[in-house]
Amino acid sequence: MPIKCENVTKSFGQVQALKGVSITFEEGKIYGLLGRNGAGKSTLLNILTGRIFADSGSVTVDGEPAIENDRAQSKIFLMSEKTLHPDAMKVREAFRWAKAFYPDFDEDYAMNLAGDFALNTGAKIAGLSTGYHSIFKLILALSVNVPYVLLDEPILGLDANHRELFYKRLLEKYAEEPFAVVLSTHLIEEVASLVEDVVIIKEGQVLRQESRDSLLSQGYTVSGGAAAVETYIQGRSVLGVDSLGGLRTAYVLGQPDKSAGSAQDLEFGPMDLQKLFIQLTNS
């Protein structure tokens, strides 16, 4: 029952936010939707949930059109940076209304989570700090029990403790019964271990869509003295090079060649997701 978008384009005036994006989100997988500021992630998520309209292309959920379709949209829940709830609404009222629209919403679970995060459910949504705004939204997302939960910058403003708590609760829920989660975030390092698949968006286009492990196995780092590294990277596909005085670290695609001439003086290491992301998306 995947969400499929095919060739989605969207422009805002002169700016082309999405240029022919085709992605498939499958059931039961945790996705990392990664992209720089303005890459088009939020636009994509808003289009999937019908909040804005694409200029062209199609979005389907399990084969049926996703737009203006209550049944299809009842399988999806998006928490975006923008709060669409009325300012004066209280947190626990929001939970009640979520239940009215999503029958599988678990109010008790939501109230428990609110307790865990020390969120005052009697507070008005507009009065919440940035961090607690995020907490409010992610509690909704964790309690809604639909097959596709889309989270746009879920950890904005969360302190380390709350981030850790969020990941734990997310994984507990996921382990209990897997559901599709799309985490769109800048904090790549932290979610790298959570995600199964990665989608990288750069300037409105899909740069990569594959499993995290496969993505990471495609490259490596090689570090050492400037001369040794420079020699090694001759003729190889290099994403980028960092310098620190006389030391160099190169980010290379492919498999490490330990039999190369200067290999003794070099240290080979894996690429981590954040470094790979930075190298791939630096224009």
Added chain:
Amino acid sequence: MKTKASLRYQLRDQRNAILVYYSVITLMVVLSLVFMPFSPADSYFSISSGGITAVTGMFAGVLSLCTFKDCFLLSLQHGVSRKSHFLARLGSLGLVCAIMAVGDEIYTLILKLLEHIFPGRFFASSLYEMIYCSDYMELSSGTYRSIQTTTTTILLSVVFSFFFLLAICSFTYLVSVLNFRLNKVGKIIFWVSWPALFVLLDAFLVAHPQFANSLVPVLTRLASMTISTLPRLCLTCLAASAVFCGITWLLMRRAHAK
């Protein structure tokens, strides 16, 4: 299913304001009852409600003006299609107008009862009666004498109020949706041009009184065609509401979250 939830939400959104409105007008009646013994017997002190529906109309108009944005955005948050939201809106429109039409009539009847108990102190009639009931008498002091209230008048009053409010509410709702769709520049142009148009029209008519003179019979004809009798009024209001709602839909179907 989502339509029902959206309907519930839209009703709930308007509920408190409606309760406050009726509480306030009822409170005014209560207060006047409280103060009645304190006013000298011969002083002219009465509460008259001629056509509370005119006031309710203003209130309902404002209510509909304010109910679009919050409800629409909440619907979008919960994956409700615009079509479902619109259908729910139609439902809430009908229900709210019906409730207020009945509410107005109850209010008027209470006042009529008080008029019966304290003649000269209270006076009430519904807007319908004021407009459509020919045996309406104007007394010399400028007050009105109400006609005999029959069940028919009560029912017709409710019918009248319902269609009257329907037209007003669907109009102001349309205005709020239009305002939502417009960007900053559009909003400025729109909200400036209406008063400007009226000012220009007024200046024109003053400068060319012959136009005003020829316009009056046309307007009178129009009024008589559309609202001279209750059935005509209802039809006109219904048609107007349908048009307003239709345009509202056209504007709503491409509206996006802001």
Added chain:
Amino acid sequence: MLKVDMNSGKPIFIQIAEGLEDAILSGALPEGGQLPSITELSVQYTINPATALKGINLLVDQGAAYKKRGVGMFVAEGARALLQKKRQADFSRRFVAALVDEAKRLELGKPELLDMVAAEYDRGGKDGSNADQM
């Protein structure tokens, strides 16, 4: 206790597997005993359950663990001996190679190195408590 280091360069699922192996070897996870569940592992280390599963499957593939339908994962009988043999075979690759590389980098000669190893072996207890925590 099983440690998972995101930056160590070793894929997480391998760290999970090795951590579990360590626990089995030390007796912390007794033979016949139950392994931590996927849920526990994924929540404890905030990793994707698929990764935790991959790690556990490494053990299953070696015969050090097995799955009891509907109950969970258990340490196989003889797992300790099995893992010990594997680790002994791996010892050279895992430890000696790095040791020799470092020694060569510091220009320590072979006799010197062997002396050091012998001295260290004789110094500490047999229970593996030699190494300083770095």
